[in-house]
Amino acid sequence: MSGDRPVLFVTRRLPAAVEARAARDYAARLNPADRKLAAAEILAGAEGAAAILCCPADRLDAALIAALPASLRVIATFSVGTDHIDLAAAAARGLAVCNTPDVLSVATAEIAMLLLLAAARRAGEGERLVRAGRWSGWAPTQLVGRGVSGRRLGILGMGRIGRELAAMARGFGMEIHYRNRSRLPAALAAGAIFHEDEDTFLAASEFLSLNAPGGAGTRQWLNAARIARLPRGAVVVNTGRGTSVEDAALAAALASGHLAAAGLDVYDGEPVVFPGYLGLENVVLLPHLGSATAETRDAMGFRALDGIDAVLAGRPPEFAVA
Amino acid sequence: MKPRLVVAQRVTEAVAARARAGFEAVLSEGEGMDAAALLGVVTTHRADALLFGSSTPLARETVARLPAHLRIAASIGVGFDHIDVAAARTHRLAVSNTPDVLDECVADFTLLLILAACRRAHEYEAIMRAGWRQKFLLDDLLGLRVSGRTLGILGMGRIGRAVAARARGFGMPILYHNRNRLPPEREQGAGWCASLGELAERCDILAVHAPGGPGTEKIVDRAVLARMKPGSVLVNVARGSLVDEQALLEALGSGHLFAAGLDVFQGEPAFDLRFAALPNVFLAPHMGSATRETRDAMGMRALDNIDAVLAGREAPDALWRP
Missing domain, CATH: 3.40.50.720 (NAD(P)-binding Rossmann-like Domain)
Incomplete structure (x- = not known):
C-alpha cells in the first residue's frame, strides 16, 4: 500500500492535525511515545525515507548527516532556528533543509500586547490580591494603573512581530513610533513614525516594546542610560531576546518608580531569571511561551510539511535554509 | 456661601x-x-x-x-x-x-482579560513567581490564539463597541446580541444574533457588557454556558450578577470552557473562593476603570x-x- 507513497520519518510526537496530514500524504513513521531518539535510532528510522521532519532536540551533526540513506532528499525542522542541524554537511550532500518562520508572529505579538496591558493596568498585582483572598473592597484609588488607549508606543525592531503588534495597538488608538535598521515602505509602516534618532525614539516611547533580534548589536541595549531617557512612568515590554536588556538597570528603574511597570517573556540565562525581578510587584513575568498556542504549533507543522x-x-521550497 | x-x-x-x-x-x-x-x-x-x-x-x-x-x-x-x-x-x-x-479604559481591560484567559497568564505568572527552572515541550501549556477567533459581545453599547474596535486589530470577526439591532454605521460589520443563545453557540469568546439589575440577573445561566462551544472562553467586566457562578464553576472545572477572565463577582469583595482554586481563570478585583x-x-x-x-x-x- 505504502509502496507508492514516499516515506516520511517524523522524529517526535507532533500536534494531532500535523500527524494526520503526514499520514494522509506519506507513508509516515511516527514516534507516538515521543521518546528522544539517539543518533542510531534516527538513522534506523530514516532507512528508505525520502524526508525527515525533526525537532530542535534532535542533533543532526555532520557525522549523522553523512550516514543518512541515499533515498533522503529533504530535512524539515519544526522550528525557526536551525542550530541543531549542520547546514554545510546537508548542503554538501545536496539535501534541502526547510524551517518554519513567520507563523509565530501573531502569537508572539499577542503576548506583547498582553504584557503591555497587564503591566500598565497592574493585572499581576490584582490577580495575586484576589487569588490570595485578600480583596477587602473597592475604592477609586485602589490599584490605579496607566491608561493605554491613545498613548504612544515605541517598537524597537519593526519586523513581522513588530508590525503585528502595531496593528493590534492601533485598535487601542495608540500612536506607533519605531526604530529599525531601515525605514519601512509606507504600505508596511501603515502610518507608524520612523525615528532615525535614538533619543527622539526613547523620548516618544511612553510604552516601549522590544522586538529586536538577538546578537551583538542589541546586547544589553536597554541599559541605565537609555532607560533614563524614557519618559518618567513609561512601561517596558520584552518579547524579543532576553539579552537585549540589562536586568539590574531595569529592576532598579522599576524599584525607583522611574518606570511604572514592565512585562517580560524572555530572559538572559533563561530558565533562570534575574532574581531582582521576583520581588517586584510592578513586573509581569511569563515563561517564554510566546508561540505556545495550538494553532501556532499546528501552523509550524504544516509549514514544515509544505517544505x-x-x-x-x-x-523550490518557500522557506529553505540550505 | x-x-x-x-x-x-x-x-x-x-x-x-x-x-x-x-x-x-x-x-x-x-x-x-x-x-x-x-x-x-x-x-x-x-x-x-x-x-x-x-x-x-x-x-x-x-x-x-x-x-x-x-x-x-x-x-x-x-x-x-x-x-x-x-x-x-x-x-x-x-x-x-x-x-x-470610562469606555476606553474598560474596553482595554476587557482585551487584557481575553488575552490573559486565552494565553493562560495566571498559570504562566505563577510558574515564574515559583522560580521557573523547567523546560517545556512543544505541546506543554498551550493556550488559545486570540487572533482570528470569533468574539461574541453581549450588550453592544459604548463599551461593547469600543471592545469591538480593539478586537478588529486582532482580525477577530465580531458577533453581538442586543435588544435592538444597531444601524450599520455602529455595527461596523459586526453580525447581530437575535438571541443570547445563538450568540453563545456561534462565538469562541463571549464578552459580557450588559448592565446589572433585576432584569439581567444570571442571564448567562447554565443553559447559555452549555450552548457555548467546547473550549470557548467567557469574559466578564460588567457585573457579577449577570452570570450564574455555580454553573460557571462547573463549566470551568469540567473543561467545557477553556478559561474565563473575571473582573466582577457576586458579593464583592467576598467573592466565591472556589474561583481562586481554579488554574484556568484570570481574576481581577473590579479594576476595569482603574487608571x-x-x-x-x-x-x-x-x-x-x-x-x-x-x-x-x-x-x-x-x-x-x-
Missing part, C-alpha cells in the same frame, strides 16, 4:  | 481638591457607607449634594428617608444597580452616573452633574428625567 511537499514534488 | 457636599467614599486627589475648593465638603476616607451612616452625615452636614459610589447603596427606604435639602446624589461609575431610580423619581431627588468617560485618568474623569463628571443641579439646571447624566 517537504515542495521538495519531493521538484519545486 | 458655598454649597454643602458629602463625599461618601475616598476619591482621587484631584477630585477631592475640587470638592474642597467648590463646596463646604465632608470627605470620607472609607470605601462607602451603610444607610444609617449616610443618613446621619447628610442630615447633620445639611448637605445639598452627595457624591457616592456602588459601595453606598441607595435603596428605596434610604431614598425615602433622605432629608429634603439634599438635591442631588451623583454616583461615580456607569452602573447604577445600587440606586433605586424609581424611588428617587418619586422623591424628586436628582440622581446621576458617569457614562462615556488615574479615568478615575479622575469619573469624579469630575460626577461633580459636573452636581454643579448643574445646584445651578438650577438638569444633570447632564440624569438617571430620570421629568
